[in-house]
Amino acid sequence: MNKIFYWSPYLSNVATIRNVINSALSLKKYNYDSYDVSLLDTMGEWKLYKEEIIQNKVNIKKINNLNLNFDLNKSGYFKSRLYFIFIFIFNFFPLLKLLKVKKPNFLIVHLLTSLPLTLLLFFQFKTKFILRISGLPRLNFIRKLLWRLIGKKIFLVTCPSKETLNHINKLNIFDPQKVTLLYDPIIDVSKIHNNLKKKIDVLDLQKDYFISVGRLTKQKNHTLLIKLFKIMCNKNRNLFLYILGDGEEKINIIKEIKQLKLEDNVILLGYKKNPYPFISKANAVLSPSLWEDPGAVMIEAAFCNKIVISSDCISGPKEFLLDGKGGYLFKNNNLSSFVKTINDFLQDNNHNILLKKINAKKNSKKYTLFNHFKRLDALLC
Numbered sequence: 001m002n003k004i005f006y007w008s009p010y011l012s013n014v015a016t017i018r019n020v021i022n023s024a025l026s027l028k029k030y031n032y033d034s035y036d037v038s039l040l041d042t043m044g045e046w047k048l049y050k051e052e053i054i055q056n057k058v059n060i061k062k063i064n065n066l067n068l069n070f071d072l073n074k075s076g077y078f079k080s081r082l083y084f085i086f087i088f089i090f091n092f093f094p095l096l097k098l099l100k101v102k103k104p105n106f107l108i109v110h111l112l113t114s115l116p117l118t119l120l121l122f123f124q125f126k127t128k129f130i131l132r133i134s135g136l137p138r139l140n141f142i143r144k145l146l147w148r149l150i151g152k153k154i155f156l157v158t159c160p161s162k163e164t165l166n167h168i169n170k171l172n173i174f175d176p177q178k179v180t181l182l183y184d185p186i187i188d189v190s191k192i193h194n195n196l197k198k199k200i201d202v203l204d205l206q207k208d209y210f211i212s213v214g215r216l217t218k219q220k221n222h223t224l225l226i227k228l229f230k231i232m233c234n235k236n237r238n239l240f241l242y243i244l245g246d247g248e249e250k251i252n253i254i255k256e257i258k259q260l261k262l263e264d265n266v267i268l269l270g271y272k273k274n275p276y277p278f279i280s281k282a283n284a285v286l287s288p289s290l291w292e293d294p295g296a297v298m299i300e301a302a303f304c305n306k307i308v309i310s311s312d313c314i315s316g317p318k319e320f321l322l323d324g325k326g327g328y329l330f331k332n333n334n335l336s337s338f339v340k341t342i343n344d345f346l347q348d349n350n351h352n353i354l355l356k357k358i359n360a361k362k363n364s365k366k367y368t369l370f371n372h373f374k375r376l377d378a379l380l381c
Contacts, residue, residue: 001033001036003036004106006023006040017049026370042091043087046060084114095115095119096119099127109131110132129155131156133164134159135291135292136291139171144173147174151174156179184294185367187368195277200274209239210284210286211278212244212288214244214245219289220290221333225241230260239265240266240267241266241267282306284345285301307353307360308328311331320363322359327356328345
């Protein structure tokens with residue numbers, strides 16, 4: 001039986017965390033007897049998902065006795081850097097000991113990669129390291145040096161989009177034969193179908209609304225979204241936007257909504273554990289992000305037969321939306337382009353919109369748990 005460890009300590013509830021859990025669950029779900037799967041717990045970070053993880057026969061393996069209550073959304077960038085250092089120092093020897101004693105076949109490395117990669121650089125392991133790289137990462141001196149030094153020792157580098165894969169290969173750091181495409185396990189088919197059937201209190205929602213789903217961070221670029229609706233509502237006060245999510249930018253977003261006198265048209269609904277019924281009733285899902293890779297909400301929306309209007313940001317939306325054949329794209333962080341694109345959607349014919357929906361839904365099926373499992377299983381074997 002292959003012993004698989006996942007390293008993915010996190011400080012805020014980003015979409016990658018759900019992908020890590022889904023990846024681990026897919027190995028047990030589709031090939032139960034071949035894999036012994038564990039999520040490594042560095043500071044009690046998996047407690048929110050503990051019941052689901054254990055129910056699906058995935059282990060949570062504590063590295064130490066740390067149990068922190070930390071929320072990056074409320075603590076900001078500087079404090080998060082301190083926690084990165086804290087995690088590195090207090091988990092260095094525990095992780096080293098765990099790998100030496102337990103000897104997993106594979107360590108799949110997602111977030112906060114510097115610690116496991118540093119161990120790989122200075123120590124010899126029977127364990128094969130798999131590094132996931134997303135987006136178009138900034139290569140500061142330390143990261144570039146570390147990647148070059150561990151390049152020959154790394155077993156595989158996986159990328160969730162073709163754009164990221166091409167970017168990594170152009171850097172000429174890793175052997176191209178070690179760099180491979182592995183789509184994230186975003187679509188849990190049965191879970192989404194079940195959640196769509198659940199009744200939720202949407203009686204007060206307007207019939208004609210757009211929706212944005214995601215963390216309230218600068219990356220998600222809600223400022224552009226609010227400016228868009230100011231222009232749109234000047235022409236039509238019957239357009240509405242619902243924003244689902246929570247995060248450090250919430251106060252600033254509320255201030256901007258009030259300043260532009262959009263309280264009746266732009267409404268924050270907070271975090272929703274089940275966003276799918278809200279998505280299913282919307283005219284379209286709006287994604288003005290400054291960057292994505294590939295954009296979980298966009299892919300889930302397409303699977304739910306919803307049109308996506310997204311910024312043409314790095315790295316993922318253009319690839320997923322098939323350069324506009326599976327949705328609508330506007331220039332990244334460009335208000336006039338955003339306005340033109342949403343007007344194009346509002347004036348488009350039903351046949352063209354239907355074709356875009358069909359193309360996007362077909363593309364979304366690349367991101368199911370089963371397709372992720374098939375590819376990952378082949379790589380591990």
